[in-house]
Amino acid sequence: MDRFKENRDFMKSKFMEDIVSDQKKQLPQPSLQKSYGDYIEIIELPDIDKNIIVKQDIHKCILERKSHREYTEESLSIGELSYLLWATQGVKDIRGDNYATVRPVPSAGARHPFETYLAIQNVKGLKSGIYRYLALEHKLLFLCEEKNIPEKITSGTLDQKFAGTAAVNFIWSCLPYRGEWRYDKLAHKVMLIDAGHMCHGLYIACESLGLGTCAIAAYDQNLMDDLVKVDGKDEFVVYMAPVGRV
Numbered sequence: 001m002d003r004f005k006e007n008r009d010f011m012k013s014k015f016m017e018d019i020v021s022d023q024k025k026q027l028p029q030p031s032l033q034k035s036y037g038d039y040i041e042i043i044e045l046p047d048i049d050k051n052i053i054v055k056q057d058i059h060k061c062i063l064e065r066k067s068h069r070e071y072t073e074e075s076l077s078i079g080e081l082s083y084l085l086w087a088t089q090g091v092k093d094i095r096g097d098n099y100a101t102v103r104p105v106p107s108a109g110a111r112h113p114f115e116t117y118l119a120i121q122n123v124k125g126l127k128s129g130i131y132r133y134l135a136l137e138h139k140l141l142f143l144c145e146e147k148n149i150p151e152k153i154t155s156g157t158l159d160q161k162f163a164g165t166a167a168v169n170f171i172w173s174c175l176p177y178r179g180e181w182r183y184d185k186l187a188h189k190v191m192l193i194d195a196g197h198m199c200h201g202l203y204i205a206c207e208s209l210g211l212g213t214c215a216i217a218a219y220d221q222n223l224m225d226d227l228v229k230v231d232g233k234d235e236f237v238v239y240m241a242p243v244g245r246v
Contacts, residue, residue, distance in 0.1 A: 014186050015062050019183040030178045032094070034103055034115050034235070035137045041142035042134070043126070048090075052079055054210045059190040061207040068212025069162040071244025075122045076167045080209055084243065085192070087205035088117050088170070088198050089135045095233035101135075105201045113178035114198060115235070117228040121149045121245075122167035130228060143229065156223040157216055157240065166242030170202060170213075174238045195239045202241055210246035215239065 004073035022171065055061055086104065089112070093102040107113070114134040118140070120126050128145045146152070154164035163169060172195060178209035199215045207214045217239060224237040 019184045043140040067214040074245045117171040119169040163242040166244040170241045
């Protein structure tokens with residue numbers, strides 16, 4: 001059982017250790033959102049509209065939540081996408097002098113170390129391609145056109161073909177220094193826990209809209225990093241979830 005020891009130890013709490021983080025050293029904190037330069041195409045998302053919810057009973061949403069691996073060919077509306085993005089990483093408030101954000105999902109130290117990328121192939125009003133969610137503004141940044149999303153998603157998820165049939169794939173990257181700045185070497189366990197919080201928010205939001213999703217942690221790291229154009233070192237994909245109508 002020694003082969004498991006290192007990973008088991010990683011799961012344990014080490015917060016009694018005396019860590020001098022970059023925050024304690026009073027070093028500048030990382031930005032709350034990855035910069036995006038002079039990208040031309042920024043898309044306004046609709047305001048959050050609770051009237052699009054088809055299942056109002058939260059007990060029923062929790063009871064009937066499950067992973068869906070079959071999706072219809074019907075498209076999602078941009079209003080539904082807007083709601084799902086808000087439910088997983090939307091910004092409700094900014095605390096202090098751009099110190100932290102308050103969002104619908106919890107995060108250790110309110111660090112929220114993730115960026116949300118979207119591989120969109122069937123959302124009304126949006127062309128097929130790769131996008132990034134600008135959580136602070138609740139807008140979409142169009143990164144590039146991509147005509148082979150089904151094939152690339154299927155390959156990138158180690159031949160999980162259902163992922164390639166989804167209307168949109170949520171692809172979450174982590175910028176680890178957002179957590180490391182505050183928690184140093186203790187940051188990585190809690191950042192992965194936070195990824196679970198975020199994806200569960202997607203599950204419940206999908207259930208409320210009559211949509212389906214399925215968390216994916218088995219993927220080809222290099223292929224997925226390349227698809228969303230991240231460097232694989234200071235930012236890399238950590239989790240995925242296809243979404244479609246069921």
